[in-house]
Amino acid sequence: MKLAGHHIFITGGAKGIGEAIVRDCVAEGANVSYVDIDSASGEKLANELGAKVKFVKASVASFEELSKAFTEVVAAFGEVTGVVNNAGVNSHADPVTMTDKEWDDFFAVDMKPVWLTAKLALPAMRKAGKGSIVNICSIHGRLTYPGFFPYGAAKSAVLGLTRNLALDEGKHEIRVNAVSPGYILTDLTKGWLNAEAGRTERANSIQPMGRMGQPEEVAKVVTFLLSDKSTYVSGSDWAVDGGLGARSA
Numbered sequence: 001m002k003l004a005g006h007h008i009f010i011t012g013g014a015k016g017i018g019e020a021i022v023r024d025c026v027a028e029g030a031n032v033s034y035v036d037i038d039s040a041s042g043e044k045l046a047n048e049l050g051a052k053v054k055f056v057k058a059s060v061a062s063f064e065e066l067s068k069a070f071t072e073v074v075a076a077f078g079e080v081t082g083v084v085n086n087a088g089v090n091s092h093a094d095p096v097t098m099t100d101k102e103w104d105d106f107f108a109v110d111m112k113p114v115w116l117t118a119k120l121a122l123p124a125m126r127k128a129g130k131g132s133i134v135n136i137c138s139i140h141g142r143l144t145y146p147g148f149f150p151y152g153a154a155k156s157a158v159l160g161l162t163r164n165l166a167l168d169e170g171k172h173e174i175r176v177n178a179v180s181p182g183y184i185l186t187d188l189t190k191g192w193l194n195a196e197a198g199r200t201e202r203a204n205s206i207q208p209m210g211r212m213g214q215p216e217e218v219a220k221v222v223t224f225l226l227s228d229k230s231t232y233v234s235g236s237d238w239a240v241d242g243g244l245g246a247r248s249a
Contacts, residue, residue, distance in 0.1 A: 002227040004029030007077040009070070009121065011060050011113060012087030014041035016186035017136060020215035021084055024223045026052050033073035033080075035060065036087070060087045060113035061105070070120045079124040082226040085114045085158075086136040090188075091151045103150065110154040114161050118176075122169065131174040132226045135162050136218075139182045139241050155180075159237055166235030175234035177225050182241025183212040208243035 008025045012018040013034025019041075025032045026049055035058040036042045046055040054076045058069040074080065088110045093102065114135050125131030141159045144152035159178055166176040183189065183203060189212070193200045204211060218240045224230055225238070239245050 001029035002229055003082075003223060006030040006081045006226070007073075007079065008032050008082040008084065008226060009073060009080045009117070010034040010084040010086055011066075011117065012036055013084075014038045014045060014055070016188060017181065017184060017215045017218050018084075018086040019045060020219040021086060021222050022049070022053065024216065024219035025226070028223050028227070030082075030226075031077040033077060035066065035069045060116070061108040063116050066113065066116055067120060070117075074124075079128070080121045081125070081128070081131055083117050083121045083131075083133045084136065084222060084226070085117055085134070087113060088136070088154075091149070091154075092147050093149050095149050098150070106150065107154055107157075110151070111157045111161070114158055118165055122174070125174050126169075126172045129173050131169075131172075132230075133165065133174070133176045134222050134225045135176070135178045136222075137162070137178040137180040137237065139180050139239065139245055141178070141180055141237070143245055162237070163235050170234060175225075175230070177230075177233060177235070178237040179218060179221055179225070180237055180239050180241065180245075181213065181218050182239070182244040183207065184218060184240075185212050185214055206244070206247070208247060211242070213240060213242055 008030045013022045014036035022032050033054045035056050037059050039057040042055040046053050054073050056069040056072055058065040091106050135158050137158045138155045140152045141155035162176055162178040221238055221240050
């Protein structure tokens with residue numbers, strides 16, 4: 001129960017890796033609040049997990065919605081002691097045809113909320129003299145491949161913001177880290193794999209461990225970084241990719 005007494009706030013907590021993080025934080029004793037735009041999945045998970053969780057529908061791209069949700073969860077569970085920025089979307093854009101609005105809308109979900117949640121959570125964390133922020137990044141923050149513009153740029157930006165927040169908030173004993181998953185078997189990944197015959201086999205063939213990861217394997221790293229088991233860990237990027245980032249092309 002390494003998160004007993006904690007209140008963890010998670011964005012994009014209704015499905016996939018976010019859902020796994022919600023579940024693991026609850027299993028480790030935390031009160032957990034989370035936001036998502038998928039109200040059906042968010043409410044279903046909250047009904048299953050009961051009084052230890054609170055779901056609020058909100059878009060991370062809107063500071064007004066995010067701020068309102070944050071106020072609501074603090075009223076329910078007290079000040080937030082840990083934040084997980086998990087919400088995000090993918091992008092397969094062309095740098096010539098992508099519009100200004102498409103760029104702004106994408107970064108409003110994949111990068112800007114990392115700042116917005118810090119803006120909301122840091123005042124109480126500074127006052128308490130402790131706290132932990134975990135930003136879910138991606139292997140694409142350091143290694144990417146064609147067709148992922150501007151996804152790699154956004155994830156690289158998240159890593160940069162993680163480092164700067166860690167440096168700026170260290171004097172308050174607030175730790176900021178990133179977790180960068182590789183191939184993780186979420187419903188979204190499974191849909192992509194099933195869309196083409198042989199794609200799963202090809203994907204597994206490049207994995208050093210011969211398999212892809214499970215959302216729960218990412219969640220366990222996140223809960224460690226949120227907990228008092230990692231009090232001298234900050235400014236780091238934790239790869240949860242089964243060794244894929246160590247492999248040469």
